Amino acid sequence: MNISLREITADTVRAVCKLVAEPAGYVAPNAISIAEAYFYPEAWFRAIYAGEEPIGFVMLEDSSQRRPAPAQAEVSLWRFMIDAKHKGKGYGRAALRLVIADVRRRHPGLATFATSCVPGPASPRPFYESLGFVCTGEIVDDEEVLVLRLDPPPTP
Ligand SMILES: CC(C)(COP(=O)(O)OP(=O)(O)OC[C@H]1O[C@@H](n2cnc3c(N)ncnc32)[C@H](O)[C@@H]1OP(=O)(O)O)[C@@H](O)C(=O)NCCC(=O)NCCS
Numbered sequence: 001m002n003i004s005l006r007e008i009t010a011d012t013v014r015a016v017c018k019l020v021a022e023p024a025g026y027v028a029p030n031a032i033s034i035a036e037a038y039f040y041p042e043a044w045f046r047a048i049y050a051g052e053e054p055i056g057f058v059m060l061e062d063s064s065q066r067r068p069a070p071a072q073a074e075v076s077l078w079r080f081m082i083d084a085k086h087k088g089k090g091y092g093r094a095a096l097r098l099v100i101a102d103v104r105r106r107h108p109g110l111a112t113f114a115t116s117c118v119p120g121p122a123s124p125r126p127f128y129e130s131l132g133f134v135c136t137g138e139i140v141d142d143e144e145v146l147v148l149r150l151d152p153p154p155t156p
Pocket residue numbers: 021022023026027079080081082083086087088089090091092093094116117118122123124125126127130
């Protein structure tokens with residue numbers, strides 16, 4: 001499966017903004033995320049590609065990008081989506097594995113990688129759990145918090 005994470009450019013930004021998450025209500029539109037990234041120094045984002053086609057979007061909150069940077073970096077998954085046309089093909093899992101590997105490489109000392117999701121009938125919680133994330137029981141901004149331990153490496 002030829003999945004990659006690529007920087008978004010002037011040539012690709014419209015295609016990434018046209019990607020649609022279904023059902024609605026579980027993630028912000030990509031155009032909103034990219035606009036927010038302009039104002040949040042901790043935002044790190046990439047388009048997800050299958051071959052040469054943009055099929056998804058990921059945005060992290062990486063506190064080490066703030067100035068001054070905190071002594072202890074915290075990194076979490078802020079936005080993650082695969083276009084409705086491409087759901088259920090294994091792309092989401094492959095892309096999130098790439099994201100996790102990249103976070104490990106850039107932050108070797110990091111103990112955990114967190115995310116959160118809106119509860120509901122199409123909640124992606126089982127998707128995250130299948131990758132080793134565990135629900136903490138915490139609710140932040142009406143979203144369930146899940147954490148992946150990065151040390152030792154998870155088995156899935
Ligand atoms: C959640 C999402 C990113 C998953 O991407 P995907 O490419 O469809 O997922 P995959 O095909 O890689 O699926 C991997 C596994 O997770 C399961 N899964 C995927 N989405 C799921 C969901 N919403 N609920 C339950 N299980 C789900 C799949 O059934 C599959 O399980 P299997 O291997 O046992 O068959 C994608 O469906 C999406 O963009 N959803 C809408 C937006 C969203 O919820 N984003 C997350 C915001 S926190």
